[in-house]
Amino acid sequence: MYSRKAFTLIELLVVIAIIAILAAILFPVFAKAREKARQTSCASNLKQLALGFSQYCQDYDEKFPSCTYNIERTPSSGLPASVDGTPSMAGWYFEDWGADGYSGRNLYSWMDRIFPYVKSVQVYKCPDSPGASYGGMPDYGYSGNISGGIGGFTGDLSSRKLGDIKRPAEICLVGDWGGPMGCYPTKAATNSTGTTTTGWMSWYESGSSVFTCPHSEGTNMAFVDGHVKWLRRASDGLCNVRYWDPNMD
Numbered sequence: 487m488y489s490r491k492a493f494t495l496i497e498l499l500v501v502i503a504i505i506a507i508l509a510a511i512l513f514p515v516f517a518k519a520r521e522k523a524r525q526t527s528c529a530s531n532l533k534q535l536a537l538g539f540s541q542y543c544q545d546y547d548e549k550f551p552s553c554t555y556n557i558e559r560t561p562s563s564g565l566p567a568s569v570d571g572t573p574s575m576a577g578w579y580f581e582d583w584g585a586d587g588y589s590g591r592n593l594y595s596w597m598d599r600i601f602p603y604v605k606s607v608q609v610y611k612c613p614d615s616p617g618a619s620y621g622g623m624p625d626y627g628y629s630g631n632i633s634g635g636i637g638g639f640t641g642d643l644s645s646r647k648l649g650d651i652k653r654p655a656e657i658c659l660v661g662d663w664g665g666p667m668g669c670y671p672t673k674a675a676t677n678s679t680g681t682t683t684t685g686w687m688s689w690y691e692s693g694s695s696v697f698t699c700p701h702s703e704g705t706n707m708a709f710v711d712g713h714v715k716w717l718r719r720a721s722d723g724l725c726n727v728r729y730w731d732p733n734m735d
Contacts, residue, residue, distance in 0.1 A: 524614040525701040528662070529714045531609045535626065535660050536708040538600035548648040551599040553633040553669045565594045573597035573624075576607050596628050596669075614700045615664050627663025631730055632710070651732040654710035658729055661707035662700055 542551055559565040559574075568574035573595060597610055612625035632651070634644035651657055663669075699705045699719040707724070708714045710732075717723045728734055 521614070521702060525706065525716065528612045528614060528701065529706045529716070531612065532626065532660060532706050532708040532714045533712070534604050534606075534609050535600065536712045536714065538603035539659060540712055541603040542600050543648045550632050550645040550648065551596045552645045553628060553630065554593040554595050559594050568598075571607060572601055573607060573610060576610070596633060597624065612662060612664075612700065612706075615662060625662070625664050626660055628660045628669050629658055629730065630669055631732060632657075632659060633669065646732060648710070651710055652735055653732075655713065656729055657710045657732050658724075659708050659710045662698060662705040664698070664700075 539550065543549065559567065574597075601607075610624055610626060615625040632646050634646065648654070701716065704716050704718045704721075705724065706714055706716055715723075723729055
């Protein structure tokens, strides 16, 4: 007869120690891989949004959408009512309060205007951003220097034309934000011709908001020419006015 030798206590402890060491090494690697996947998914969303902006410009004489219309969406405004499955019905500061689809403070946002081209509300949601649960704010922000300004629930219709933007490969268009109305706040700056303008994202300079840099201390940013790039918090590409001011040569 053959006798079966059992593991000794020392051997079991050695095996457990080895497993614990491997887990300690591999778990951070898996977490980093999951974060990278979320970052990639976010970049894909922004690429689709950038394409939506491009298609919108093609259909509207190269003019970018304004942040919001300067009038509320009511039956007399001529603007369409919100319907289920559109950004205005997603709770991003543009929710409908009336049964007829119209209500006070129901504005037609840039998200609504490019929605026919992206065709999915999920595209506006960053998988790594807490913005969606922070007061109903959108996860992405559209540059006020392209939209013509943001204003307090108003905005205007003086958005830029694609052909007027210098260095489209360097000018920020839309990226991680998680702020009110899905639009970047503006900050005064002076371009190379001495003209005072607005539109660079000062929050990236101070690093005061977790919503702006949710991806490994950095953010995904789509530029006017359509490409998307990850930029580190407080980097020159986020904090230098050159990358926010479309008037600069």
